[in-house]
Amino acid sequence: MLTLKNVSAGYDGTDVVKNISLDVKNCENLSIIGPNGCGKTTLLKVIANLLPFKGDVEIDGKPIRKMKGREISAKVAMLAQTSGIYFAYSVFDTVMMGRYQRMDSGFFGLPSTEDAQHVTRCLEAVNLVAEKDKEITKLSGGQLQRVFLARALAQQPEIILLDEPTNHLDLKYQVELVDYLKKWAPENNCAIIGVLHDINLAMQLGENIMVMKNGEMQAYGKTSEVITGNLLEKVYEIDVARYMAASLKRWESLQG
Amino acid sequence: MKTKAATAACVSLIVVMLGAALGSVSIPPSDIFSIISHKVSGSPLPGHIEPALAAIVWNLRLPRALLAFFVGAALSVSGAVMQSVLRNPLASSYTLGVSSGASLGAGIVILYGVTIPFMSALTLPFLGFLFGLGTIFLIMAIVSRLDWQMENITIILTGMVFTLFINAVTMLMSALSREHLQRLIFWQMGSFSMKDWQAVFILAPAAVLGTLFVAHFNRELDIMTFGEEQAKTMGVDLKKVKWILLVTAAALTGSAVAFVGVIGFVDLVAPHIIRKLFGSAHRYVVPMSALFGGAFMVVCDLIARTIVSPSELPVGTVTAIIGAPFFAWIYFGGRKKKAKVG
Numbered sequence: 001m002l003t004l005k006n007v008s009a010g011y012d013g014t015d016v017v018k019n020i021s022l023d024v025k026n027c028e029n030l031s032i033i034g035p036n037g038c039g040k041t042t043l044l045k046v047i048a049n050l051l052p053f054k055g056d057v058e059i060d061g062k063p064i065r066k067m068k069g070r071e072i073s074a075k076v077a078m079l080a081q082t083s084g085i086y087f088a089y090s091v092f093d094t095v096m097m098g099r100y101q102r103m104d105s106g107f108f109g110l111p112s113t114e115d116a117q118h119v120t121r122c123l124e125a126v127n128l129v130a131e132k133d134k135e136i137t138k139l140s141g142g143q144l145q146r147v148f149l150a151r152a153l154a155q156q157p158e159i160i161l162l163d164e165p166t167n168h169l170d171l172k173y174q175v176e177l178v179d180y181l182k183k184w185a186p187e188n189n190c191a192i193i194g195v196l197h198d199i200n201l202a203m204q205l206g207e208n209i210m211v212m213k214n215g216e217m218q219a220y221g222k223t224s225e226v227i228t229g230n231l232l233e234k235v236y237e238i239d240v241a242r243y244m245a246a247s248l249k250r251w252e253s254l255q256g
Numbered sequence: 257m258k259t260k261a262a263t264a265a266c267v268s269l270i271v272v273m274l275g276a277a278l279g280s281v282s283i284p285p286s287d288i289f290s291i292i293s294h295k296v297s298g299s300p301l302p303g304h305i306e307p308a309l310a311a312i313v314w315n316l317r318l319p320r321a322l323l324a325f326f327v328g329a330a331l332s333v334s335g336a337v338m339q340s341v342l343r344n345p346l347a348s349s350y351t352l353g354v355s356s357g358a359s360l361g362a363g364i365v366i367l368y369g370v371t372i373p374f375m376s377a378l379t380l381p382f383l384g385f386l387f388g389l390g391t392i393f394l395i396m397a398i399v400s401r402l403d404w405q406m407e408n409i410t411i412i413l414t415g416m417v418f419t420l421f422i423n424a425v426t427m428l429m430s431a432l433s434r435e436h437l438q439r440l441i442f443w444q445m446g447s448f449s450m451k452d453w454q455a456v457f458i459l460a461p462a463a464v465l466g467t468l469f470v471a472h473f474n475r476e477l478d479i480m481t482f483g484e485e486q487a488k489t490m491g492v493d494l495k496k497v498k499w500i501l502l503v504t505a506a507a508l509t510g511s512a513v514a515f516v517g518v519i520g521f522v523d524l525v526a527p528h529i530i531r532k533l534f535g536s537a538h539r540y541v542v543p544m545s546a547l548f549g550g551a552f553m554v555v556c557d558l559i560a561r562t563i564v565s566p567s568e569l570p571v572g573t574v575t576a577i578i579g580a581p582f583f584a585w586i587y588f589g590g591r592k593k594k595a596k597v598g
Contacts (some may be wrong), residue, residue: 100479
């Protein structure tokens, strides 16, 4: 469904992503991990057509360079870290924005009954129906990120890109967000490509994983087969065995 | 929400009527209706209304109140667009050099006596509008060369540099021709005095069509407040929509400024007050900013022309003196209550 062939991209003439080739199938959950600055976010921006790139990116066999913004957004949605919210929209109105590329109702673009029903279904999926009239500026970080997830779902995408959406969230909300996505995506024939800071969470999300370092692909395949202590040591340049032993010791002491 | 909107529309109409009714000689609203109906449909004027009074209402007060309304509406809608598109609560057409450009155009007309053949009365507004709009076109053309993504920060910085540069040119021109300086200063302060129906007939359609056109982009405006990348991933053709909306907002400001001079503050406060009262959705923000900004301007002009009668205050100073505390009351009043509860 999504194919990347020899993709390179970057900023100010310097490639941050180098020669990546990838094939993501329907309903596949793919996690991308790697140290800071390795090009994970840049790769997501290429897939969302937010950055110019070299090579080919195709969705359902069609090059994204030849697709209009509306056409891409009907297939690809993106959930990023929450940034500053300046304007107090209601939860319902915010999620309705996800319907933009599918709405065409008159001069003032008012939503149809079908759009409203779809938005309600998305709010149900993230358990926010009761908060639909609340202003988003009055929500907790976790609730706000669920609103943005519902907005991404409202786009009815074939691929959801996650750009570290769980940063700044409590552990509970991090796990909750991944759970919502893992339940919703297969029911709606949707693939997930997720960049998550937490390796455990990334492994929990994706049955497949891609490991990046310095803009290049280091490993790609089934999570259970790809992730090894040696690989993590090589990529993150840390003593994984010592780190894990220390973590286990702390966990055991907490258990009493 | 519909009730609130209908109430706002009725209040605006009443305010315009009051703008025509009140002054050095106050006229009952019923007489205002009789005079309007006499002029529009030719119905006989009631005996107790003197023709001179009817002439004051029809030729002076009504066009002035209507002009104030459409100027306030155009400036407020323009402010709402600038704040949302540039994601900056302090952004306005003035930040992007529209009023500076218009002032330069006005300066050329006032200081050097430039006139356009066959339309000498409209030379000042025409050149003011042209220079105001020309400035934003120049800024946007430069920005699109500097930054292919046309990011907001590039637009704002370029706008500010241009504003300072054009202001310096206007000041230099003023310093070199002091005999006309006072007229330019008064123009820059903004005023509705001596305005007739001609100005209303030109500005009213511009303000109404501009507002409707902006309202057509209400969904894009909503989405753009969440940032440029998010807007793109939701399918907004960002570069195109940004160009269209910024130029439309500049045209709204430019046409208002061209007729009445530089009037600040309303474009900043009206959208904020409306967002506080009606929420942030632009399907409400755009029309309600137009109604509120229009009514607010009529009230400010009424104060400007009556408080030191027979003299007049510059309306720009009244918008700020009345607007600042009103804005603080609406915007920060809620916080104080919340803090007490908390």
